[in-house]
Amino acid sequence: MAVPRSSKAVFWIFLAPVLCWLLLLIVLPHLDLLRMSFAGENELGDMTWTLQNYRNFFTEPIYWNTFLRTAVFSIITTFITFLLAMPVAFYIVKVVRPRLQGAMMLMLLLPFWVSELVRIYGWMILLRESGVINHFLVKFGLIDRPIEMLYNDATMIMGLVYTSMLFMVVPLISVMESLDDSLIEAAYDLGSSKSVIWFKIILPHCKPGITSGSIVVFMLVLGNYLTPNLMGGKNSLWFTEQIYNQFIASFNWNQGAAFGFLLLLLSSLIIWIGLKLSRQKLGEVAS
Amino acid sequence: MDNDLSVLNLVKKFGDFSAVDQVTFDVPQGSFFSILGPSGCGKTTLLRMVAGFEEPTSGSIQIRGRDMAGVAPNQRPVNLVFQHLALFPMMNVAENIAFGLKRRKVDSATIKKQTEEILERVGLPGYGQQRINQLSGGQKQRVAIARCLVLEPLVLLLDEPLGALDLKLREQMKVELKKLQAKVGTTFVYITHDQSEALVMSDRIAVMNKGRYEQIGTPQELYGKPLTPFVAQFVGDNNVWSGEVVEQSGKNIVMKTDEGFVFRTVIQGSIAVGQHADLYLRPETIRIQPADKEALNCFNVTVKTILFDGANSRLLTVTPQEHELLVALPQNRSFDHIKPGQDIEVGWHPDAAICFRAEG
Ligand SMILES: Nc1ncnc2c1ncn2[C@@H]1O[C@H](COP(=O)(O)OP(=O)(O)OP(=O)(O)O)[C@@H](O)[C@H]1O
Ligand SMILES: [Mg+2]
Numbered sequence: 308m309a310v311p312r313s314s315k316a317v318f319w320i321f322l323a324p325v326l327c328w329l330l331l332l333i334v335l336p337h338l339d340l341l342r343m344s345f346a347g348e349n350e351l352g353d354m355t356w357t358l359q360n361y362r363n364f365f366t367e368p369i370y371w372n373t374f375l376r377t378a379v380f381s382i383i384t385t386f387i388t389f390l391l392a393m394p395v396a397f398y399i400v401k402v403v404r405p406r407l408q409g410a411m412m413l414m415l416l417l418p419f420w421v422s423e424l425v426r427i428y429g430w431m432i433l434l435r436e437s438g439v440i441n442h443f444l445v446k447f448g449l450i451d452r453p454i455e456m457l458y459n460d461a462t463m464i465m466g467l468v469y470t471s472m473l474f475m476v477v478p479l480i481s482v483m484e485s486l487d488d489s490l491i492e493a494a495y496d497l498g499s500s501k502s503v504i505w506f507k508i509i510l511p512h513c514k515p516g517i518t519s520g521s522i523v524v525f526m527l528v529l530g531n532y533l534t535p536n537l538m539g540g541k542n543s544l545w546f547t548e549q550i551y552n553q554f555i556a557s558f559n560w561n562q563g564a565a566f567g568f569l570l571l572l573l574s575s576l577i578i579w580i581g582l583k584l585s586r587q588k589l590g591e592v593a594s
Numbered sequence: 595m596d597n598d599l600s601v602l603n604l605v606k607k608f609g610d611f612s613a614v615d616q617v618t619f620d621v622p623q624g625s626f627f628s629i630l631g632p633s634g635c636g637k638t639t640l641l642r643m644v645a646g647f648e649e650p651t652s653g654s655i656q657i658r659g660r661d662m663a664g665v666a667p668n669q670r671p672v673n674l675v676f677q678h679l680a681l682f683p684m685m686n687v688a689e690n691i692a693f694g695l696k697r698r699k700v701d702s703a704t705i706k707k708q709t710e711e712i713l714e715r716v717g718l719p720g721y722g723q724q725r726i727n728q729l730s731g732g733q734k735q736r737v738a739i740a741r742c743l744v745l746e747p748l749v750l751l752l753d754e755p756l757g758a759l760d761l762k763l764r765e766q767m768k769v770e771l772k773k774l775q776a777k778v779g780t781t782f783v784y785i786t787h788d789q790s791e792a793l794v795m796s797d798r799i800a801v802m803n804k805g806r807y808e809q810i811g812t813p814q815e816l817y818g819k820p821l822t823p824f825v826a827q828f829v830g831d832n833n834v835w836s837g838e839v840v841e842q843s844g845k846n847i848v849m850k851t852d853e854g855f856v857f858r859t860v861i862q863g864s865i866a867v868g869q870h871a872d873l874y875l876r877p878e879t880i881r882i883q884p885a886d887k888e889a890l891n892c893f894n895v896t897v898k899t900i901l902f903d904g905a906n907s908r909l910l911t912v913t914p915q916e917h918e919l920l921v922a923l924p925q926n927r928s929f930d931h932i933k934p935g936q937d938i939e940v941g942w943h944p945d946a947a948i949c950f951r952a953e954g
Contacts, residue, residue: 492647493680497694497745498668507693511684 344564360565370549370566377546378573380460381529384467388475388524389517391468396479397509401488412480415473423470427537430466431457458540466538467528474527475520482516483509518587522578529574546570597659598623598781599644599672599749604653606639613639615805617653621749621783621798626775628784628792631802632828637785638677640802641751644783645674658748668697673742677753679734681726687713687737688722694745712744716774732763739771743778752784756791768794789829793817801825821862823950826874833880833919835873836952842867849873849949853915857891858944863951870952877908878922879946882929883939890941895919897936911940 347357364370399411418426433439434456441453456462486509494504510517535545550570553563582589599621606614613636621627629637642648644655646667655662657671673694682690688709695705713719716736721729729737735755742750756764756771772795775782786792792799793813800810801824809821820826827834837851845860849871857873865871884890895911900923907923909932921940923929932938 487678487680489676489678489680490682492667493674493676494682494693495667496645496647496674497741498697499693500668500697503697508682508684 340564340567343561344568346561360562361569363562364565364569373544373546373549374569374573376544377529378577380464380467381525382577384464384471384528385521385525387464388468388471389521392472392475392479392520393513395472396476396483399476400480400483400486401491415476419473423533426470427466427534430469430538434462457538458542460539460543463535463539463543466534467531470531470534471524471527474523478516478520478523479513482513486512514585514587518582518585521581525578525581526574529570596623597621598657599627599783600656600659601640601644602654602656604640604643604655605651606636606643606648607651612805614643614650617802617805617807619800619807619810621781624779624781625797626772626782626784626795628786628796628799629802630786630789630792630799630829633787635802636805637787637802638753641674641753641783641785644749645672645751646670671748672751673745673747675738675742675750675752675755677755677757679738679755679758681734681738681741683726685726686722687718687724687726687729690726690737691722691741691744694741698745708744712740715777716740716743717770731759732767735759735767736770739774743780747780749781749783752782754785754787756786756788764791771795793829801828803828820874820948823872823874823953826948826950831877831920832874832948833877835875835917837871837873839865839867839869839871846944847871847949853913853917855891855893855913857947859891859947859949860945861949861951865951872950872952874948874950875942875946876922877920880919880921880940880942882909882921882923882932884941887941890943892939892941894937894939895921897932897934897938899934900932911938 344360345356345358346354347359349355364374395415399408399415403411431438435441436453436455436457438453438456440456441450444450445453490508490512491504494508499507530547532545532547532551535543536548539545546566547570550563550566553559553566597620601617601619604614604617605612615636617640619627629640631637639648643650644662646662646665646669650663662670682693685693691709691712692705695708700708709722710719713721716739718733718736718740721733721737726734726737738755739750739752756767759767768791771782771784775795784792784795793816796813798810798812799816801808801816803824809816809825811819816825816829820829826832835851835853835855835857837849837855837857839847839861840850840856841848842861842865847859847861847865849857849859851857851873859873861871881890884892893913895913898910898912898918901908901910901920905925907925909921909923911919911921913919919940923932
């Protein structure tokens, strides 16, 4: 069908802000960062093109160890978030009475009305050595001395899972709403056990939601700075911290830019592998 | 034991509302049993209790003599064809059919063989690799039935499986389902709100209204000898009059209708002079221009239109008081001269009508 000229104009008018936004805030800064990541100084202090920034990453074990650690922990966090979000979403969509559904969604959203920083400090008040939980444990005689619950990997992962939960639950809820109850009942009627229903009916149906939720959560966790630093402490060794250090502490913008690009490549690569493994296409997931 | 399914005093309450109320019936082995009732009368609820998805409030369900209380749906020897079929869209036809067999840990060679056999039997040979969304409505229908039949259930429960199909296909599937049932010999319990489906397919029909059973019988019995006004109205077409009894001797009464006709007829149950009665008269029991007027209740009507439908043609007529009356039009061409607007005399035999005492 031929599109009339005027509607074509309207199309461009509406698209223009989006294109401007993409260009000004995403493409241009990244192009500049890309340029910076390949820039360096020669012995005379003049600017030259070099691969040194990228080479540093591979020659310094601390860098790529941090990198690997960040990737592995992000995947673990994403998986744990998924494991927790699945029953939550199922409960909200299929078990709770419709009237309560809205209230439950609101309860999920509520923590996100305060900033991440405040939420993390909330956790720290609970968990630190002189914190609320330790206070009660000591008071009831369950432990003799307060224990430090902050600044370890488990606490950090818990904090990351907590921060990402909503971004997994919401896409899962929306795919689960489209799952016809009678499919579950039909599987049950044909002799399935509960676990078969989960693995053969519910999970395959929710696959697009699982994938899009996982991508969002994975990206957020990988690029998170606050939670690993505050809850994981100095030895959290999160890659964003390295980037921050390069930019702010060492003032080495070229190195920082290279790390930034490596992080971008890494996250894209892992998502690509994830999509390949689950035999899905990005377009299908996004729609 | 020759009943595949026995239901005794089954009750299901949702809060104060009784969706199914004191229902009792037996389904003999190998028969086609229908439950017929208007929308919302509790048919699905009843079937879901048999399949195990709803817990009865009271009463018992037995399948081949085994009580089903506390038996989970995946352990019951019955399978349900859902109202909207509920085929698994993430699997192809063969995987849908193999689903139940896999749960029984049948080996894959047998699964393949049985899947092909059942597809053959429902008339879809070679459709195994098709996706569900590539099938037509009637084909989906048959896959849904095949998926259950391949498990060889003692009883196959079908919840209005033709509801979603268009009229033409429904007519066709009606006959096919009946043939399929005769071929496989499985006991079918079939739910419908469409009386013609039930009449065509069933060996026995239970008519249900507001959670209760009105009557159970063969299609002929329900059509010819309805026991309640509801059955008389719901099964087949009927003309209805209400009026007052003016004379009574035993079962024979004389009734004066609200518009002033005086009819001789026979009452079901008992009635006294002065009480009100409702009279139901099938279109095919009314004779046009009868020769022997003595034995009949005769009166004049005006032809409004001719509802031509082949062998099932009728006249829509009105009495002088504008009471509409359907009259069957025999297709032996002897009444070809009848035209809209014409006055004709009609008559019916006192035994042909069904008359009940009016309620309330
Ligand atoms: N879970 C439930 N909670 C409360 N009421 C229910 C529930 N399920 C069914 N009902 C009520 O029970 C009655 C019977 O429902 P049912 O689904 O059995 O009707 P049906 O005869 O199958 O109707 P249809 O022909 O429209 O499918 C309805 O009035 C319905 O509102
Ligand atoms: Mg129903």
